[in-house]
Amino acid sequence: MIYIRRVGPLVLHKRHRDKKKVRFIFMVAALIISISLVLKLLQMDPELTLSNLVERSVEGAASFEQKTNSYKGDGPKGKCGLPKPCPGNDYAFKMYSGATNIIGPRICFDGKMIIEGDKRGNRQGMNIAVFSEKTGELVNTGSFNMWNGKVEDLIEFLKSVENGSLVLIATFDDPATKLNDEARTLIAELGSSYISKLKFRDNWLFVGGKKTITQVTFEQHMKNDRETNKYETWPEMIEMEGCIPRID
Template sequence: MRCTAILRIVVILLTLLTTWFFAEKFFSGKKDIKRNVLEQKKVKINCGNEKPCPDDYFAFKIISGAANVVGPSICFENIIIMSSVRNNIGRGLNIALINASTGILIKTDSFDMYSGDVKPLLDFIKPVKDGTLVFVASFDDPGTKLNDEARAVFTEFGSSYAKKINFRDSWLFVGGKGINSKSPFEQHIKNNKETNKYDGWPEVLEMEGCIPRKTK
């Protein structure tokens, strides 16, 4: 009888320990799931980008024009702000200005750098204020009328290639006024008849990323 009672006690203790073990694992797993959900809420995927951006960053995607046929597009925070569909792009340089603190679009415009005058471009970019993001997408020809003054302004915005842009090059650039450094968001392909993907034009450029929100 005494052995039976001891055995029952051992069985009960083992049952309680097993129940506690699995309960601990279960609730621990729920905590991990909840933690993962909370962490996922801190990031967002916009503009169809491959990687998400944290809450205090802006998501963007920018695509250059394809030869002189398909126009460029600029997406910011899941909103297409410039594209052929919106009918607000043109041959040359397509530029969007956005407030780096609020993410609010300031204005957009396109500038013909083949046969047009460079003055409208200078009137657009020279008054840009500190804390403004500058998005640039080329279409057809970004460089023929791009003079030294305009190139210098883009260089101040953080461009590494503005002084090298020439006839029918492909160029994407995201910089800003007052960033005091070279932008990590820039791509450039030279027009080269031996390497051009299209007849007379280099291939399309595509760039996406996350830009930190300006807090000061």
């Protein structure tokens, strides 16, 4: 019995050491692979930092979960994931202004996802959805790159909006570099009070209309400021939700 008591623990201890050694090898291999991937990402985007990357990963996961659990239409909550249904038959909306140049913008209207964040680099600038105030029917959508696109395309789109239309706008990355006075004036006529102040990489959400009966306006603006930005050269993502009265 003395022999068994001495050898048993020695054998178990050796096996334990072997398991720890294998586990250590796997951990080192995983660490090397992770570091390689991070270095590649940092090389692809010079403005990206390690802390920035971690925050984006966390927010990306949260965004995916939010996308999965929200915008399911009618249910115990309101349409578009609102905490409660809109009164009567009013239109529900929920919007996001994209985070950095990674997570794209979103516009949900009356339970339907109209504009959804795409992969990196898409939907830069102004993202616009136009609806009929009377029926809530989607009339038109447009995405206009305000960094290296043509502001004339945005102006033509805004001029094509008919009276009695609701207009929802969500920005992504840079919404203002190519904006000129004519474009800003056309958006101001829809009810915006912030459009004259919109600058490079500001985040901005807007709900207004062209000669609508309800004349509702919702607006949020997040200034791009390195001292307060969440993502160094970008402000944090903003969201806005609410109800738009439906006319009889």
